[in-house]
Amino acid sequence: MSILLRRLSKSSSILLSKMAEEIASSTTAGAAVAVAAKKRSLWPSLLRWIPTSTDHIIAAEKRLLSILKTPYRQEQVNIGSGPPGSKTRWFRSTSDEPRFINTVTFDSKEGSPTLVMVHGYGASQGFFFRNFDALAKHFKVIAIDQLGWGGSSRPDFTCQSTEETEAWFIDSFEEWRKAQNLTNFILLGHSFGGYVASKYALKHPEHIRQLILVGPAGFSSEEQHMSERLTQFKATWKGAVINHLWESNFTPQKIIRGLGPLGPNIVRKYTSARFGSYSTGEVLTEDESKLFTDYVYHTLAAKASGELCLKHIFSFGAFARMPLLHCASDWKVPTTFIYGFQDWMDYTGAQEARKQMKVPCEIIRVPQGGHFVFIDNPAAFHSAVHYACHKLLSPDGESESLPEGLESV
Secondary structure (H helix, E strand, C coil): CHHHHCCHHHHHHHHHHHHHHHHHHCHHHHHHHHHHHHHHHHCCHHHCCCCCCHHHHHHHHHHHHCCCCCCCEEEEEEEECCCCCCCCCHHHCCCCCCEEEEEEEECCCCCCCEEEEECCCCCCHHHHCCCHHHHCCCCEEEEECCCCCCCCCCCCCCCCCHHHHHHHHHHHHHHHHHHHCCCCEEEEEECHHHHHHHHHHHHCHHHEEEEEEECCCCCCCHHHHCCHHHHHHHCCHHHHHHHHHHHCCCCHHHHHHHCHHHHHHHHHHHHHHHHCCCCCCCCCCHHHHHHHHHHHHHHHHCCCCHHHHHHHHEECCCEECCCHHHHHHHCCCCEEEEEECCCCCCCHHHHHHHHHCCCCEEEEEECCCCCCHHHHCHHHHHHHHHHHCHHHHCCCCCCCCCCCCCEEC
């Protein structure tokens, strides 16, 4: 749902006005959700107001990944009911119920480096479906659904601060790493997943060989990049409404749930527009579009959990409350940033961070790609990832020139 978080300095008034209209039009539907929820257990699954479940998510994931050529295994990795030694169970939960991280693994030839892929906000590991085959030729690829998203467990989200919210993702990822007995791996994070990957690498650098951040969120603060247009928009009634909804943790996914059985059609229109004929790179095939749309709907419409992190991590306008730029001098892991040429995330934040980093850092831009560059232009994205890791992939560690078409900034 990154369309709702685009670069507000250019088009905030238009996008947020549309969002306001969507929210207004879904108010009645949202009220119906509350009524339907009370009766849901009495209805057959096909007639439920929100026609989804965890089983639906896993089934949609299998259908989507069935188009791949590389064999894979899917598992639910048990991360326990809370951090070891903590008196508080996972995220203030009163339940002893163990939690699980949905994981898919693509094996490569023996001795290949391990690449762990972390999705962004409102997404899940299946968003990388156009990349698994190509990357598995060079890496042992592992992709996860972060806790509270996709096919992973969705505990009640009760975090009350930025620190608690960061711990939700960092600590659950660390428990997953321990359960998988992983170390010395490459960590790739997209958008919000890039923020989580960065925070994890800052806390646990000893496990990371290389950090790859794809259109990462969180490198700039509101004070640094508050645009005049955004300031003016926040002063309007629509801006005030959207800002209130943001601080009230009203997420885009709530619109999808509020529309009930109409939700799949709304998601279909979104994916067709964003990843179809208006994509800047390689257009999705008909089969890809159909399977991907079905998968996206089920991941968005399921129980709200990890998505509720939004207001604690970002202020209105998608500015980080605890910007990564402020931590740049503490960076301990070699890092490569990858941005699409049309990415609404501003790569200048990475340039500012690089000035303070004491480790190798490179910024690569990929043509014909937006914020989901790995979907828009997968071939060029794969070249960028391979280049970022060429010293780990080459037995003698020889240097490699930047592939044609990519731009280093």
